[in-house]
Amino acid sequence: MIRVYVSSVIDAAADTVWSRVRDFNALPLWHPGIADSRIENHEPPDRVGCIRHFHTREGGMIRERLLALSDYDYTCVYEILESPMGVAHYVATLKLTPITDGGRTFAEWSAEFECAEGRERELTELIGNGVFQAGFDALKRHFARR
Amino acid sequence: MLQRVVRSTVIDAPIERVWAVIRDFNSHDQWHAVVDESRIERGERSDQVGCVRNFALKDGNHIREQLLTLDDHEHRSTYCIVEATVPLQRYVATVTLKPVTDGNRTFWHWESTFATPPGMEQELREMVATGVYEAGFENLRRYLREGGDLRHGGREGGGPRAPGAARAGLPRALPVASRRVVVKHYGGPEQLVAEDADCPAPGPGEVRIRQRAIGVNFIDIYQRRGWIPSLLAEGGTPGMEAAGSVLDCGEGVHGFLEGDRVAYLGPVPGSYCHVRNVPADWLVHLPPAVEDETAAALLLKGLTADYLVHDLAQLPHRNPGTRVLVHAAAGGVGLLVCAWARKLGATVIGTVSSDAKARLAREHGCQHVIVLGDGYRFADAVQRLGGADVLIDGLGDAARDENLAALARRGHWVSLGNATGALAQVDTSALLAKSITFSRPVVFDYVATRAELERRTARLWAALADGTLRVPPIERHTLAGAAEAHARLERRATSGAVVLLA
Numbered sequence: 001m002i003r004v005y006v007s008s009v010i011d012a013a014a015d016t017v018w019s020r021v022r023d024f025n026a027l028p029l030w031h032p033g034i035a036d037s038r039i040e041n042h043e044p045p046d047r048v049g050c051i052r053h054f055h056t057r058e059g060g061m062i063r064e065r066l067l068a069l070s071d072y073d074y075t076c077v078y079e080i081l082e083s084p085m086g087v088a089h090y091v092a093t094l095k096l097t098p099i100t101d102g103g104r105t106f107a108e109w110s111a112e113f114e115c116a117e118g119r120e121r122e123l124t125e126l127i128g129n130g131v132f133q134a135g136f137d138a139l140k141r142h143f144a145r146r
Numbered sequence: 147m148l149q150r151v152v153r154s155t156v157i158d159a160p161i162e163r164v165w166a167v168i169r170d171f172n173s174h175d176q177w178h179a180v181v182d183e184s185r186i187e188r189g190e191r192s193d194q195v196g197c198v199r200n201f202a203l204k205d206g207n208h209i210r211e212q213l214l215t216l217d218d219h220e221h222r223s224t225y226c227i228v229e230a231t232v233p234l235q236r237y238v239a240t241v242t243l244k245p246v247t248d249g250n251r252t253f254w255h256w257e258s259t260f261a262t263p264p265g266m267e268q269e270l271r272e273m274v275a276t277g278v279y280e281a282g283f284e285n286l287r288r289y290l291r292e293g294g295d296l297r298h299g300g301r302e303g304g305g306p307r308a309p310g311a312a313r314a315g316l317p318r319a320l321p322v323a324s325r326r327v328v329v330k331h332y333g334g335p336e337q338l339v340a341e342d343a344d345c346p347a348p349g350p351g352e353v354r355i356r357q358r359a360i361g362v363n364f365i366d367i368y369q370r371r372g373w374i375p376s377l378l379a380e381g382g383t384p385g386m387e388a389a390g391s392v393l394d395c396g397e398g399v400h401g402f403l404e405g406d407r408v409a410y411l412g413p414v415p416g417s418y419c420h421v422r423n424v425p426a427d428w429l430v431h432l433p434p435a436v437e438d439e440t441a442a443a444l445l446l447k448g449l450t451a452d453y454l455v456h457d458l459a460q461l462p463h464r465n466p467g468t469r470v471l472v473h474a475a476a477g478g479v480g481l482l483v484c485a486w487a488r489k490l491g492a493t494v495i496g497t498v499s500s501d502a503k504a505r506l507a508r509e510h511g512c513q514h515v516i517v518l519g520d521g522y523r524f525a526d527a528v529q530r531l532g533g534a535d536v537l538i539d540g541l542g543d544a545a546r547d548e549n550l551a552a553l554a555r556r557g558h559w560v561s562l563g564n565a566t567g568a569l570a571q572v573d574t575s576a577l578l579a580k581s582i583t584f585s586r587p588v589v590f591d592y593v594a595t596r597a598e599l600e601r602r603t604a605r606l607w608a609a610l611a612d613g614t615l616r617v618p619p620i621e622r623h624t625l626a627g628a629a630e631a632h633a634r635l636e637r638r639a640t641s642g643a644v645v646l647l648a
Contacts (some may be wrong), residue, residue: 008248032213097255101155101283106253108244136248 003111006132014098014144018074024066031135054141060084087113161245164252171213175239177289191405193377200603227411235261304396321346326383326419327628332372335632345421347488349397357390359442362644385417389441399426409431409441413590420648430603443620443643448606451482453592461490461538472496472532473541475512476503483507484512489614499638525551543567618642
């Protein structure tokens with residue numbers, strides 16, 4: 001099992017950051033790597049169990065199922081059902097925690113998955129930097145401009 | 147109704163540095179301005195779950211708190227108040243650190259729940275939130291900025307303290323009674339004599355260790371004989387390695403706490419004793435699965451085996467079936483090299499001095515064992531197997547010509563020791579005859595940096611854990627019996643590793 005963990009500090013209150021990321025269908029609005037997104041079967045995007053179907057800017061199609069959503073813990077857990085990355089049993093968690101000192105947000109994004117031997121480093125880099133950190137960087141830029 | 151207080155911040159330091167301070171349950175008087183004095187009751191360790199710390203606060207209050215959880219994996223510490231002169235009831239607090247990977251900083255979360263007498267809820271919530279937690283954030287930030295943790299990693303540093311962190315010097319910074327073994331005059335084993343000697347307080351950068359097991363190596367014998375006078379003068383204490391636990395730390399030491407289980411090897415002799423100060427740079431923490439005796443038996447010899455098989459024999463990158471010839475194959479280093487080289491794909495040939503040792507070497511992975519008589523004849527037998535691509539030579543002078551004859555073309559001769567006498571000059575034209583390379587390594591050059599020491603040690607414990615290496619037979623002697631241990635090692639009466647128990 002490979003584990004990727006990325007964390008950052010975003011200069012906005014956790015409530016505010018959460019309102020931007022809690023919508024399971026909103027990746028294209030805030031993540032620069034995502035081109036489009038829809039929820040399959042016209043389900044609401046905050047229904048636990050719903051599936052988002054989206055494309056990366058490189059054209060890869062990914063389907064992910066929402067496994068847990070907590071407005072109390074500011075936590076969203078999802079799994080990959082289908083993707084071109086070559087990962088198996090991929091479960092990711094995006095979690096926000098308020099930093100009382102300065103009204104900022106501690107953001108954590110982690111994933112566990114399995115992959116073919118020898119691809120661990122490449123996928124850790126792609127997911128940790130290309131997806132998670134890129135998303136945090138976009139959030140930091142967005143909230144710095146306010 | 148239970149009150150709940152949560153405060154969190156980001157500290158601009160790596161999590162390892164912040165955690166090193168926070169995990170010490172007895173550190174608050176060094177960095178938190180509200181705490182005047184802190185001590186752990188009943189002489190227990192400050193990282194012992196269940197221990198109780200006794201705070202005297204600047205405002206005159208007293209608090210006793212018990213450590214309930216210490217989690218080095220999640221960087222979490224949970225504790226509760228067992229008795230206090232402030233009316234905090236059923237108070238349970240948790241400190242959690244998390245790494246901010248974006249910038250290598252630390253997220254610090256501090257929360258608690260407690261009850262109060264009626265009407266005091268808000269006042270006490272405020273006191274805990276700002277007076278303890280937020281003030282603590284600021285105090286620790288300043289403590290780290292001023293390098294307080296670097297100066298006072300140990301409890302006994304006598305230097306200047308961070309503001310607001312006064313603490314009376316502890317009596318432990320005194321010399322501790324010890325016994326040590328000295329080489330009275332260069333010569334035989336009978337020159338090893340035990341005597342009383344105090345071990346002084348650790349100096350800057352040093353850690354004082356209560357040693358429990360001391361590894362005996364052939365280099366100790368060379369020192370006793372006076373072969374390496376630059377390393378050990380007459381009257382000096384031999385010994386390059388030991389395992390035990392931390393008594394206390396000098397100024398500038400961080401990463402080690404009183405009671406930590408540690409082991410070391412170092413290029414300066416002196417380990418044949420009960421209590422010793424060594425530079426913190428030499429020390430490694432011992433995993434719970436590795437006992438003191440095992441560490442003393444394995445550290446120097448295992449790290450030697452590590453660089454021999456990985457760096458000098460270049461396993462497993464050489465062709466499978468590389469023939470490795472190991473002299474003293476049933477010795478402390480020999481057994482480890484046999485097992486490790488075999489695991490990495492080599493064909494292992496060993497020489498030993500008895501049938502019993504031959505059996506032991508075979509059990510540890512040596513495929514072809516040659517029992518040597520007094521003449522040290524083995525070259526023909528080795529050549530029948532194709533010659534030695536790598537030769538691990540602990541024999542020295544008496545086997546010189548046989549070694550040259552046993553080596554294969556482009557073979558590598560590693561001169562590791564001189565059990566039969568110092569190797570006289572090697573004729574380079576003899577090397578030229580078969581393009582032989584020659585090296586004369588010493589383990590300390592292969593663990594000269596902290597990173598390398600830790601990398602090799604981790605590889606050693608991993609090899610032990612996964613069964614690649616087995617703990618060799620350990621022959622135990624008391625510290626006072628060091629002479630007997632040397633005598634048996636010299637007359638090749640031992641197999642496996644020899645350890646002195648302190």
